[in-house]
Amino acid sequence: MTMNESNYLHYTVDDYAVDPSFRKWCLSEGETGSAFWETFLLRHPEKAEEIEAARRIVLGVDQHFASREASPASIESHYLQTLKTAQQRERTIKLKRQKLQFAAAITLLIAAAISFTYYTFSSSDESSLLVYRTDYGEQKTIQLPDSSLVRLNANSKLIINPTWEIDSLREVWLEGEAYFSVAKKPAHHTKFVVHAQELNVEVLGTQFNVNTMEGATEVVLDEGKIKLSKSDNTETITMSPGEMATFSVSTRRITKKQVNPQLYRSWKEGYLTYEEARLSEVLKDVQQTFGYTIVVKDSLLLEETISGALSSNDLDSLLIVLKDIIPKISFTQNDQQLIVTKKK
Incomplete structure (x- = not known):
């Protein structure tokens, strides 16, 4: 059967993911389908992000089913079932896939992969x-x-x-x-x-x-x-x-x-340990642990290095010790923003 490019121009990520020809191409099955999709991608680069997102869904779900040694019929049935479930969950939280940037699309796919695995061989709903x-x-x-x-x-x-x-x-x-x-x-x-x-x-x-x-x-x-x-x-x-x-x-x-x-495990005991670590690395840990947005007024400060232990439970204690280690820096807290400056 001849494949018409126009039929695929308005496809969403989910539409691509359930299309038999597209799935065969993703799994490297069938020379005719491969040629069509490679040509389609060259002619319509604006669809590249959606196609890449759908391809990762296909590969991720196929890998999961393969590890379960499911039969081909079971794979087909569960594949469509789990994709439908993931679509329903995404609509519930009102994700607008068309407006996603590439990085956000990757995050969506990770969430979708979780949905696929949970719903594939389990009758439990999301609340369970x-x-x-x-x-x-x-x-x-x-x-x-x-x-x-x-x-x-x-x-x-x-x-x-x-x-x-x-x-x-x-x-x-x-x-x-x-x-x-x-x-x-x-x-x-x-x-x-x-x-x-x-x-x-x-x-x-x-x-x-x-x-x-x-x-x-x-x-x-x-x-x-x-x-x-x-x-x-x-x-x-x-x-x-x-x-x-x-x-x-x-x-x-x-x-x-x-x-x-x-x-790398000292955080379990309530502190972060460093050996000749750059301040930029320390500030990333502060942001991840305490949720503060970091603003550095002098980028040269990021090259400063420290060795020692800082609290992972109390930000004030961490900043006091950090100022003792690097006397030239100063910190100002403004709501959820931490401003780093060089002392005059």
Whole structure:
């Protein structure tokens, strides 16, 4: 059957995602469909963002179904069902997909991926999902059904499906930062997977820190061994204790280096530890932990370095110590704005 380009010009992200020809192209099936969509994309670059958004939905859902070893008929049925559910949830919160910028579209896709996984093999509705949140300056310790412990840092969110323990996979979704102490499952050898932005962290029993910062996801391994994989399965690495892996959203690559894990888990004990860290890095942590907008009057101050421990529970205490370490700086608080200046 001949495919007409005009039929696809008014498609939304969801329309593309359910179109059989488009899905085959995303999954590299069928030469005819591939040629059509490649040509369509060249002729209509204004549709590139919507097509990329739909492609990631297709790839993400296909990866999830493949891990469940579902039959082709089951995949087709659940795919359409879960997409319909995600559409209903998006309409409820009145998301206007047409006006999304590219970065916002990525955020939407992450939320959609969560919706797909939860609704695919579960009859529970949205109200049955377990969502743990922390405010700015707040931390929580969460015990999961398998006795694994999660320490959730400030301004973070952890989501789990209540039925996850009886499934073949133990999965959680993280936005923000958390420290995981994962319980081993010797009887069933079920995997534990943390989904953090576009990175999947797979473990059997270990301790590690995950931080989904702006533009990147950092994973620091304390003990044991974990495997990291990108959501599109194009790259997989294993980590050993004392290593930090960073996934960059812009380059879509994972880099790895040796670090001192204590520096990345000290927030659990109520302080942030630094070794020759730039002030710019410290201020990012202040913004993430306390929710203040940072305004720096002199950009040269950002190059100042510090070594030491700062409070992660009390902003006033943090600023007092920081001024002792770098005497030339001054701080002014104005509502939720923190103004950094150089002393005259």
